[in-house]
Amino acid sequence: MLSLQFARDNPDAVRKGLRDRGVEETGLGELLRLDGERRGLLVDLESLRAERNATGKRVGSATDAAERQRLIDETRVLSERIDALEPRAREIEERVRSLLLDLPNVPHPDTPVGEGEEQNVIIRTEGAPPPFDFEPRPHWEIGERLGIIDFERGVKLSGSRFYVLKGAGARLERALIAWMLDLHTDKQGYTEVYTPFVVKEECLWGAAQLPKFRDNLYHDVEDDLWLVPTAEVPITNLHRDEILEPGVLPLNYVAYTPCFRREKMSAGRDVRGIKRGHQFDKVEMYKLCPPEASDDELERLVGDAEAVCRGLSLTYRVKQLCTGDLGFSATQACDIDVWASGCGEWLEVSTCSNCGDFQARRAGLRFRRERGSKAEYVHTLNGSGLGLPRTLAAVLENYQQRDGSVAVPDVLKPYMGGIDVIRPANA
RNA sequence: GGAGGGGUGGCCGAGAGGCUUAAGGCGGCGGUCUUGAAAACCGCUUCGGGACUUGUCCCGACGGGGGUUCGAAUCCCUCCCCCUCCGCCA
Structure with missing residues (x-):
């Protein structure tokens, strides 16, 4: 498996490797596009999780009943927003992984280029x-x-x-x-x-x-x-x-x-x-x-x-x-x-x-x-x-x-x- | 195959819905003290991901996966693995 980081930073090298092998490179474009979407989504998702964790923690120490209920409601809303984003995040994660697993290794510079x-x-x-x-x-x-x-x-x-x-x-x-x-x-x-x-x-x-x-x-x-x-x-x-x-x-x-x-x-x-x-x-x-x-x-x-x-x-x-x-x-x-x-x-x-x-x-x-x-x-x-x-x-x-x-x-x-x-x- | 008990950091081991930032110990690394070492004391101990102001913040991970819940190491389901006893067997 290639490193996602490597594919992201060196798309041309990967493309050349695939071409030299005579392999279709269609998956690579999709991979890089999804990786971009994935990282954008993670920013949103993780900040929501951070907020939920912080609010949820305050529920435990809240003594006033009304305050406690307000915090629970607030946490619930955050959880719902998280739940709304998660399926897409998971879907992308799985697709990225599967695309990555389908890619062959990139040939060594010393490997002669040839068709067969x-x-x-x-x-x-x-x-x-x-x-x-x-x-x-x-x-x-x-x-x-x-x-x-x-x-x-x-x-x-x-x-x-x-x-x-x-x-x-x-x-x-x-x-x-x-x-x-x-x-x-x-x-x-x-x-x-x-x-x-x-x-x-x-x-x-x-x-x-x-x-x-x-x-x-x-x-x-x-x-x-x-x-x-x-x-x-x-x-x-x-x-x-x-x-x-x-x-x-x-x-x-x-x-x-x-x-x-x-x-x-x-x-x-x-x-x-x-x-x-x-x-x-x-x-x-x-x-x-x-x-x-x-x-x-x-x-x-x-x-x-x-x-x-x-x-x-x-x-x-x-x-x-x-x-x-x-x-x-x-x-x-x-x-x-x-x-x-x-x-x-x-x-x-x-x-x-x-x-x-x-x-x-x-x-x-x-x-x-x-x-x-x-x-x-x-x-x-x-x-x-x-x-x-x-x-x-x-x-x-x-x-x-x-x-x-x-x-x-x-x-x-x-x-x-x-x-x-x-x-x-x-x- | 039958019956039971388990799986928490490198290792041992507590925790049994929120006060956990996973206690405590061992091991390891660094420091103080010392001529040197030991002891004692102090500090640090994992992996993956993300963000940017690049050294800080955040997210995830308590066997794997799914669920319940505002919130799960903790409750439920399921799979995997280990141990004990019984049965069978090369």
Whole structure:
């Protein structure tokens, strides 16, 4: 959420940010107009309240009955005038809030201006695609031939976009998760958290999933709980409405969670394989830091995600997202794509975003620099490290061998219970 | 699931329609005293919003929301959360 104050003082900057994102800016004009009306109304309303409070106080100490009655009548009149103004004030307040919640973050000055994916800037490409002396297969073929991915039974259980991992496939998924968590906690200094996978509605507003992404969320009506679409949601809300004491920042968290997404917007896209499911695993990194540190923290976050790709010897590239492709909450972001030899595609396995104070303002995440100093909003950053299915797909495709088996990456071997090569027999 | 008890500032805790500007204490910060420290004493302690004369005034906030009333921390309704006992259960 943008600061109302900021929008009021810098309407042109906000307008430019919206335009660069390719977003309709109609709400901004209404917002600023209503804000003006709101403040005018508050002046009247608050002076009436002050008068009522003063008069009402005298009622209590009045000894003379007639005087007391006169004061009560006077207070009643003031209350009636207040009651007449309040509905409009409340209406404006709600509308202003709702308009504010609909506005995306303003892009960082370093974010390149562009309309969409095509204008993203490839910053670097690391590694080279592994050489194959045979035609590499896509992961869905590898998975089925090895008996480690069962698409049909996934559909039998839960419908399209669900699959079952089996034997060494399930084990490989678990190995990847465990290895990634160990890397982030032991080598990169993140604190692991294990959170609920269903959350209350207010958490989704705090993390800016609502109102915009309502259609993409699974919602349990009976208990009014929502399945998390990413660990970003519970972690953003860990410190909701807290003022962090001096010295606790920066906070670095990492969490494994499954992620649940309805993917209504992507109907018909990426239906082949495990690239886009309604349920997938993800290891997510998350940072809370002082405002002046977030630019540097974004670089570190990207570096920490790259370390996962390097550990697995995957070929990858880092792209800086342009304004048109930037996430709703982000002010600056980078994608990491890994090369998948079988399907011949770059697979997006991570988006690392600096959200500035956008989520912090929604979720009430503040800190104090020193004891007694004013509370300020933190900056928040999040990045996958990494999304599991696409990483798993890339591993299967890049580590496949002529005989149809798949070699286990060195870093995962300690987690595989002695399986160094996945063959049909392992399934 | 059944029965009961609760939710007040950073923390503890009083207040039970107007005399509250939320008592008192703890913790914290500043000061006096001291060679220094402790103790004692004095003062200050939250968040959001608004106004202008920019350092002062005002408004809102006692778990959230709604209501009763001239007036609500206080009474009513509702939701959330915590605790105790019982039942059931991974």
